[in-house]
Amino acid sequence: MATATKRSKPEKALVIFLLIAGGVLVSIPFLWMISSSFKPENEVLAIPPTIIPDNPTIENYIKLFTSMNFAVYLRNTIIIVLFSFLGLLFNAMAGYGFAKYHFKGREKIFYLVLATMMIPGQVTMIPVYLILNAMGLTNTMAGIILPGLAVAFSIFLFRQFMATIPDDLLEAARLDGAGEFYIFFRLITPIAKPIFAVQGILTFIAGWNSFLWPLIIANDESLYTLSVGLSLLQGQYANNFALQMAGAAFMVIPIIIIFSFFQKYIVEGFTMSGIK
Amino acid sequence: MKQLLNNRHPYMFIAPAVILLTLFSLIPILVALVISFTDMNLKGLADWSAVSFIGLENYKDLFSDATFIKSIFNTFFYVIIGVPLVIICSLSIALLLNYGTSWIFNTFRAVYYMPSITNIIAVAVIWGYLYNTEYGLFNYLLSLISVDNIPWLQEPTIAKISLIILAVWKGIGINMIIFLAALQGIPKSYYEAAEMDGASRLQVLFHITLPLLRYATFFVTVTTLIGWMQFFEEPFVMTDGGPLDGTISIALFIYQEGFQYSEFGYAAAGSFILFAMIIIVTVFQFKVQKKDTEL
DSSP states (O other): OTTGGGOOHHHHHHHHHHHHHHHHHHHHHHHHHHHHHTSOTTGGGOSSOOSSOSSOOOHHHHHHHHTSOHHHHHHHHHHHHHHHHHHHHHHHHHHHHHHHOOOTTHHHHHHHHHHHHTSOHHHHHHHHHHHHHHTTOTTSHHHHHGGGSOOHHHHHHHHHHHTTSOHHHHHHHHHTTOOHHHIIIIIIHHHTHHHHHHHHHHHHHHHHHOOHHHHHHOOSGGGOOHHHHHHHHHHHTTTOHHHHHHHHHHHHHHHHHHHHHHHHHHHHHHHHTTOO | OHHHHHHHHHHHHHHHHHHHHIIIIIHHHHHHHHHTTBOOOHHHHHOGGGOOBOTTHHHHHHHTOHHHHHHHHHHHHHHHHHHHHHHHHHHHHHHHHTTOOSHHHHHHHHHHHHHHHSOHHHHHHHHHHHTOTTTOHHHHHHHHTTOOOOOTTTSHHHHHHHHHHHHHHHHHHHHHHHHHHHHHTSOHHHHHHHHHTTOOHHHHIIIIIHHHTHHHHHHHHHHHHHHHHTOOHHHHHHTTTOSTTTTOOHHHHHHIIIIISOOHHHHHHHHHHHHHHHHHHHHHHHHHHHHHHHO
């Protein structure tokens, strides 16, 4: 930090105090969720509410799997996440293609890709539904997965990163007789690890949280994702807040754990992408 | 030989993503534009011959639709209050977080980022409970300082503000990270020079830090404004537009017309009006930005 040497103690104490106060305020919903999810059904409605459960129980979590089909929702969500990583690979390949090759129409195609970023989701939502309907893909897993695979913003970030890789490296590999795909998978992907880390975690979060599209496309409960299942739970058990909180915690906690492991990459990723 | 490879490979690399984008982003825009001039609905989906061109009818109807007008009003309400709040909050937090590098700062960076990666349904479930008039934590805390129960989601204006609070809470994370990345990019020599000249901390903030954050601020303002003009998830999951259409936004209106009433043509027309508004606002911002830098 710039002026670290000249800082007074009280000033630092004030900054930390403000950070903690704001942090607690921001965390209240999470803390309340976790605390309530361990309360029995009658305690969760008690006034005044207990901050730490008097009779902690994990019954709510068990009930997610016995009364609701959370195992099925979890499986579907994991399938979506896995396929979204395939999409990530497509985006990386496209980013590399735009950055490292000269070919006819490169600029024009890239501008089209960028243009898709500016279109509000509401414009394409209905036509995409009509297109999937015409392809017979409504109410199928493919219909849920396909529209989200290619992400323009992700292609853009990959291109920005790949452009910084020196051409000499590729030429040297080509002289050694390496094929283009070998170069990409064996040479480029290790170099591009940081951007893969950022994009990987963002892809995971987006896949895990995907809600609106599964809701529109899936009619059968067997295709529901965790978030669609959770909103079903909210409707069915409107007054059982303890169960609702357990469902929410089941969705939120894995994300928080994964995020806390990888969070440093996210800040670095934004610094890297040159948004300053 | 190499020339041939170079001709074929680039297309192989970009093909999967570009084909998917074409199918699910570019073609849909054209489809949307076409159907916005038709009376496409559920009947038309089964039988294309039942669809007919009605010119600008949808667009005319929209501007005499009281719900649509209300949704425009509500969206501006969200944008005018929400956008400045998000920017001020995320900038202040980024400045605080940039103060040090110890584990405390790293931990709190994660804490402030958490809401933005939280699933929207989980958010709705948690906040629905917090906002609950009888059993909610907020009203209980207020009752401790003898404030009457607040109908957080039952009164149109209060409900709008409740949704804004929630959206600001959720929106801080990503913008804070962008500001933080920009702050870390400011060369230390600037601060050192200012210190040698004896500038006070407030002077440094207003004459060095904030001006150097100009591009980050512009980026955040543009993206946040675009995001808030499409305000959708919060009213969708919390209130479904109610009470009395008090929280309905333009995006939610489009969704309801499209997927609840299956008026695809009408909804598509609505989406183009929203698109036009976003473009106008964004172009206006770029114009103002340009003027700023010229001065």
